[in-house]
Amino acid sequence: MSKEELPFVLSFLCGAMSSTLAECATFPMDMMKTRMQMGGTQGVVKYRGLTHIVTHTYNTEGLSGFYKGVTPALLRQFLYSGIRVAVFEKAKSYFGYDEKTQGFWARFAFGGLGGGVASLVTTPLDVCKIRLVNDAKKARYNGLADCLVKTYKSEGLFHGFYKGSSPNVYRALIVNATSLSTYDTAKSNISSLIGIDENGLTNRLLSSIVTGFLSSVVSSPVDVIKSRYMNSVREEGMPKFKGPTDCLIQTVRNEGIGAMYNGFLFLWMRIGPWAVIMFMSWDWFKDMSKVYLVKKN
Template sequence: METRQRPKHPLIAELLTSGLSVSAANIATLPMDVLKVRLQLQTAQLAGSPSGLLMTGMHIIRSEGLTGLYRGLNPAVARGLFYGGVRLGCYTPIKTLLGADPEHLSLLRNIAAGSMSGAMAAAASNPMDLVKTQLQAQNSPFHSSSQVIRHVIKNEGLSGLWNGTAPSMTRAAVLTAAQCATYDEVKKAWKRLTGWEDAFPTHLASSLATGLVTTTITAPVDVVKTHMFMGGVHKGQSVLQCAAAIVKRDGMRGLLRGWTAQYVRLGPQTTVIFVVMEPLRKLSGLDAL
């Protein structure tokens, strides 16, 4: 039986492995994140904006070059290291603190742990997410993170950097709970049904299924969050008011706007996160997820 040396500082190891995994995933899927933001804000932009994933991507390349697909790279990496590190790095410690529930209650424990770690990470890293979204918006007047920060503080004060915190926390709680709890349960079921070991093929299959579930659950919250980062349909709206305005204007389908781009991004992102994190955890002496 393989003997694994435990890390001296397990929490730091959790945060580092998670942060590096999420940053790698953010870099790999950033073009899809840009497309998702453009599609979600499409009706809020100028008339004549291209529709659909492919047309939007071609329009960005023609008008902004390939670099247009990587707008917001710096805050995306910084957010991955910090937000991703806390969001996923605190999941296992919180799950452990909640105790070893009986098998039939483990899913509820995992959902609670994911919700807590996700909401905590989102509240702390909201300015990075806001900056990234404003840089990625179509016809954005900003060229750097510092420009966005100065503009927001000048016009809305320091608290303006926390616009959209409520939907951001909600999305992060739902996202982390969906990702981690689904991955936990799917991996256990997959190993039981196939007899496969806890290795790359199992990680890949489990993370692919997790990406589909996670995208569908988080899509409506993500649309609302994106609109609120850009000032909402009308500035000063609450989460529910913003969601109601979107539904009134675009119907229920408006809450799923950009779903394809979100899945094309979040599916591979979820896969990259877990297939990178699992070996990193092994190298650092942490238990498998």
Template sequence: MSIDEVEVEHEHGPGMNIRSLPAKFVLTACAATMAELVTFPLDLTKTRLQIQGEAASHQFLGVKTKKPYRGMIQTAVGIVKEEGLFKLWHGITSAICRHTVYSGVRIVTYEQLRDSVLCKDEEGCFPLWKAVIGGMVAGGLGQFFASPADLIKVQMQMEGRRRLEGKPPRVHGISQAFMKILSEGGIRGLWAGWIPNVQRAALVSLGDLTTYDTVKQFLLRNTTLKDNSLCHGLSSICAGLVAASLGTPADVIKSRIMNQTRDKQGRGLQYKSTTDCLMKTIKKEGLVSLYKGFLPTWARMAPWSMTFWLTFEQLRKLTGVTSF
């Protein structure tokens, strides 16, 4: 696809040129890969923190402890000391695969909904209620397709922890993890935990996509800011904060469901469903446990959102694709 083909979109209006969709998907994947490389250690830290409550009674290096992890910074330092520096990026390949699918599908879907289905009003504005619908639908759809990669990512992130607890390793790589999950649970096993996954993604996209798009358009219409990096940066900061606030509870439940041991039919042995996991978590650890890992979640989402949106907007500009 040439840049000229992509620029046909300018002549016919946004969303009209189907040939631009692959270009947008590729640009989204590139921007998401950059964001993942920069912020993945925070995602690993967040996942470890979210699992700690259910592992509190386990033996840790032969010592009984109620709190294996001591917080965001201590957890990251502990991983480096106990497992090695590069273990902070353990599972990065599966994370990139996941975001290639997830971000690609959700961005393209949201733009199509905004520009061709839900459509802007007569003044060229995209009403908030439409942005909410578009963000949640796009995020949920993207995550549904990306759930197998997300399942593999979560399990790979916990391998270092399992090794220190004296447990046998479950996976050694993406292909081996994929075949193991497929052999144990079949196709259905690849979508284990997809319901909380999709719920979380819908909320995160509501916070990320909807907030970014809404704040960006507000700034362009009501301030002297132009469609430049400063505008993109301010919009992405707001998007990261709202996304973390909405998505952390669902992220906690998702991580626990996807990390649990399963039987030969692919059914979880610890939690029967999203509701069961939610109730057991609240009962044993309290409501505040639903926001375990909020700090690293927000600390990751803020730079992730900024890195992604700044990179994405610049790539679109460089390749002649209209600004998001």
């Protein structure tokens, strides 16, 4: 292990804590994004925009409505980001990553690998989060435990907890390959372009903003399909999708290609600040961990 590399446990914790912090701060946007993505389908209200969803949620559910589904979201984020970051860092070390000779595409591959592995592990919590977010009146579930039990009893392990696992993994591959590779690349390019410290606060802020926007653009179509497919259950009146591809085809056929960017404003308003908080705190946690290791040794 090189002097710059953190032990696996510390790498996991740095990623997990920074992402959980970002999730707490931005979850209301994630909640509204998920509901907007439904486009008025599957029994979810069709919202006209930001003002409508904010006022409707507050009037019908109160402030707590903006944190509907937060419990599985935080559990998922802690495990998901800890795994993806640790795998990303370990993959770079294992394959002998060299910034000068490998660059963006190597980081892209390592980021995708980390996201794919993490997504497979945490998909059940993602399913519960989406279903709880869209169950505004608690007509289907009475919390995380109830959602876990009912999903398992009615749909089983793979058809229930791993419903939508393929779009979830695809999204994770795309988002993590984009975000983890873009952040490092942006820091290097911005440093060269405007002559600032690559690890300085200003560079980290600018790089995380760029990363958040690009991640939103590439992930929106897969995110929409993931939300709709995971939210569909075996109930009368609910859409019946043969799989994620069928969900994509039906959505585009019935609503047009623009439906792939339903809720994009909320996705960006969520991922943008999320990326800033996550990447800046991640670098800070890594800096503090390295100081701790130096003092310990």
